[in-house]
Amino acid sequence: MEKNLKAAKEYYQQHYYHEDISNRIKQGVIQSIHRKKRVSMGKRIFYFSSAVIAAFALFIGLAFYSPAVASVAAKVPFLKMIFEFKPVADIVSEALTKKGYKHEGMGVQYSPTKIFTVTIKGSEAYVDKVRPDVTRIVKEILLAREMDAYKIKVERAIERHDQQPTAKEKALMEKQEQIFGIVRNVLISYGYEHESIGMNAANTIELNLPKTETRIDEIKQQIQIKLTEQKLGFHTINVRKYDPEKREREGRWSPIISTIADGIFGSKKFKVTGVGYTNRSAEYMMISIRTSVSSKDSDYKRVVTNIENTILEFLTSKETKAIIKDDAYKITIISKDKKETVITSD
Structure with missing residues (x-):
């Protein structure tokens, strides 16, 4: 097989x-x-x-x-x-x-x-x-x-007719694209080819950079210099810092969590109403699963056991373990009346 x-x-x-x-x-x-x-x-x-x-x-x-x-x-x-x-x-x-x-x-x-x-x-x-x-x-x-x-x-399907932008809107989009191009080139020069770039309604430029980056002020200054050279005005630049190790872990877990959610949401026997996760903990990946059964229901134990066995079978398979590596995890199955069943990697 x-x-x-x-x-x-x-x-x-x-x-x-x-x-x-x-x-x-x-x-x-x-x-x-x-x-x-x-x-x-x-x-x-x-x-x-x-x-x-x-x-x-x-x-x-x-x-x-x-x-x-x-x-x-x-x-x-x-x-x-x-x-x-x-x-x-x-x-x-x-x-x-x-x-x-x-x-x-x-x-x-x-x-x-x-x-x-x-x-x-x-x-x-x-x-x-x-x-x-x-x-x-x-x-x-x-x-x-x-x-x-x-x-x-x-x-x-609803018929949609694409509305053409006005001259003013087109000029604004072209300006923003020029700004993004300059920011992107500066980031590439510092070794960041795939970091996201955003701009909010107040024309503030939003960047995501690793918390280990020590040149943030220098990067912001270089962006501002390049924008000024092109007569694109002064922009506030906000930098959100992320933990590279947690981001890498989240990237590896994304297909695993997606699969769990897609499977247990779609099958009646699991009676699942919600799946969520948090990657905030440094120790482990946390997943929560909410169900529509109460701990007092006659089928409560069967439903929870089904969920638990199905997830453990998947997480302990050779293919899944090759992706999540030795990451610790904590999975909480929550009943309608808030009773919790916890699965851990320990």
């Missing part, structure tokens, strides 16, 4: 996956994530759609309906299957395209009801006509992946 998985993974990486696709998917995810998601510097609460897995997970790209893949999938643990096989959003997209249905996108809502939404291009009459077949296709794919917690909603 391991040989088959490895060969399939290599096939997909050679034929389908590359960085541009990853970046486009990430941008799409950012734009489509549920509007109620809240983000803070130390803690993030995630409402994952299957598309998130496309942005971060390892890929295996053999056809979903291939008998060979199906035989392998039957032997693969639940979360490992989600982690290593094609993202369900890709499978749905391919199935709809094969049937000739032009779709604009997909999204997942988790509150108050878990809904998997597909938007189809065409008239209202056309969408009404194809809705039963599209619903059937999506349902079959989700059930094949044990993602039975979703209601399926098929909507008509």
